[in-house]
Amino acid sequence: MARKMIRVLLVDDEEINRVVARAALKAAGGGGDVLDEAENGAVAVQRVRDAVAAAAPYDLVLMDKQMPVMDGHEATRRIRDMGVTTPIVAVSSDGLPADVEAFITAGADDFTSKPLSKEKLGIILAKFRLT
Amino acid sequence: MKKSLFDQASILFSGLFFLSTGYLDEQFCQVEDLQDEASPNFVEEVVTLFFKDSGRLMSNIEQALEKYPRDFNRWDAYMQQLKGSCSSIGASRMKNECMSFRDSCGQGNVEGCMRSFQKVKREHAVLRQKLESYFQLLRQAGSAGAATRPVM
Secondary structure (H helix, E strand, O other): OOOOOOOOEEEEEOOHHHHHHHHHHHHHOOHHHHHEEEEHHHHHHHHHHHHHHHOOOHHHHHEEEEOOOOOHHHHHHHHHHOOOOEEEEEEEEEHHHHHHHHHHOOOOOEEEEOOOOOOHHHHHHOOOOOO | HHHHHHHHHHHHHHHHHOOOOOOOOOOHHHHHHEOOOEEEOOOHHHHHHHHHHHHHHHHHHHHHHHHHHOOOHHHHHHHHHHHHHHHHHHHHHHHHHHHHHHHHHHOOHHHHHHHHHHHHHHHHHHHHHHHHHHHHHHHHHHHOOOOOOOOO
16 A cells, blocks of 8 residues: 655765665655655755745655765754754765764764665655654 | 577576676665566666766776875775765675775775776676676567566
8 A cells, every 4th residue: 555645855966876766765655755856965955945935844854975065964964953853864875883973963863874775765764654 | 589588688697696706786686676667677777877877986086096196085985986886786796896995095005996996997897798788688588678687
């Protein structure tokens, strides 16, 4: 059974990661989800700001770490500074404790390793009650 | 003829994955599982994107090795991107060589970096050749008009 439609912001500078994540989200039962994408942290912050202004906030943000212009840590901090409480899940191939800690300190709610899969997204959606 | 091509494709895929040659890992299966009727060529599209991305990233690394001697932080940052791209499709042997390169960066070992980068390039070329052959076989076998993995 398809779950409720959710709004997701996927932040990653690598197109291949966005393509796979898009398909994984769809496979996790969200054929009707709204999926916006941002290729760096600065674009992500603007997308979040615009979504709030449009009274259509995101239900979930998937945030890469290393990106040009603005990285995931800084983008997470700025989103939190706006007062946005949307769950932010850091997605990175570096799962070092220091890395995870840095993301949590910046305001992320959780961390998962790359690449994203249908199973990982299923766990994330369940954790934040988006199913 | 079609059955024979399927068999060849199966054997080739087995060589890539099941025979522990390690070119591809479980992540490739995850990508295949994302292919469906609405996206019948998803796997090939992702693989094509991988080779486009990885070619660009390797070119960046090559230039950085030449233009920024002993800039291990820069070299490492580029290789981290390439490693991430390899992870996306399960290119495990290539990913392992990326990790060796990053280890050499961490040790400040220029020769180690150069050696590892040559290995990265070799693994990239071999993987490209194998996957191109694989998809060509699947297309010839005419698997419902889409390049899908034969059922094992």
